Amino acid sequence: MTTLTEYIGEPTIADGPAVWRIARESAELDVNSPYSYLLWFRDFAHTSAVARDGNGAPKGFTTGYRRPDRPDVLVIWQIAVTGADRGRGLAGAMLDHLTGRLRAQSVLHRLETTISPDNTASQQLFLSFAERHRAPLKRELLFPAELFPEAHEPEYLYRIGPLR
Template sequence: MTAAPADLLIDRPATADGAALWRLAKDSKTLDLNSSYSYLLWCRDFAGTSAVARGADGTPIGFITGYVRPDRPDTLLVWQVAVDSAHRGHGIAAALLDGLTARLAESGVNRIETTITPGNTASERLFTSYAERHGAHLTREVLFPAELFPDAPHDSEVLYRIGPSADSHAH
């Protein structure tokens, strides 16, 4: 993985970005695709806990959607991460995750949760390397076994819990 491009802009998503986020999720071929409407809502209601990476022309080339868990205000649940196939391998997902968690640390968020299906090595590497970079503890356990999903076949979802980060102890 190489460093993210210097001209990369990490920003909060705007409602107008919803269609681009939906296309990035659709084109990823790995994410569960939600309705286009849900991406518009996400960009409106959860922009503060999400991030978008913009290319030189301002077009979204990657995103992270997430929310702060209502019963755990120190925990960001990362819902989806996607980077356009033409821009993968340049550290954009890591830059998005670092930028988003740095922004949220100001409001007391110092833990991350996400679920990853077994075999999604790109996501496994992204979150494992995040934990290493930030000196954070990482645990894994099955959150939703495959048999809970009504739209079988669906792989189990493994919960990754990361944190608190060593960075947060400095504050």
């Protein structure tokens, strides 16, 4: 029997269209242009991950980058899983894989992400990640709703670390 993590790895540019579709179908994410996912996987593949099915097709993704002013901090930009694969722990497995890969290179000590108040699935995902890695989690308002040019909930910054 295979495990979820056997199919998680770095994305390629060719994954861009499928990842864009996963983001669009999630109904949770702010969907970027298809072009942005191509660029992301060209420039930030090392700090991102794609989960694949047995045929190699993407079924989930995580995009991230290291903060320029704090290169030991990984910012998770987006994370999503196809509808059929939700609720099976795949998002957590992608986070564990990605952070494990970067920690093995001694370049990661902390994780950051932003989450809106209505996104309880992401809140639980990152709370569980912090518990699994026995790392403290701090939450604070980063972007108030009035900063967004269109209707948008505030975004709260979740800081997790130091990672053990």
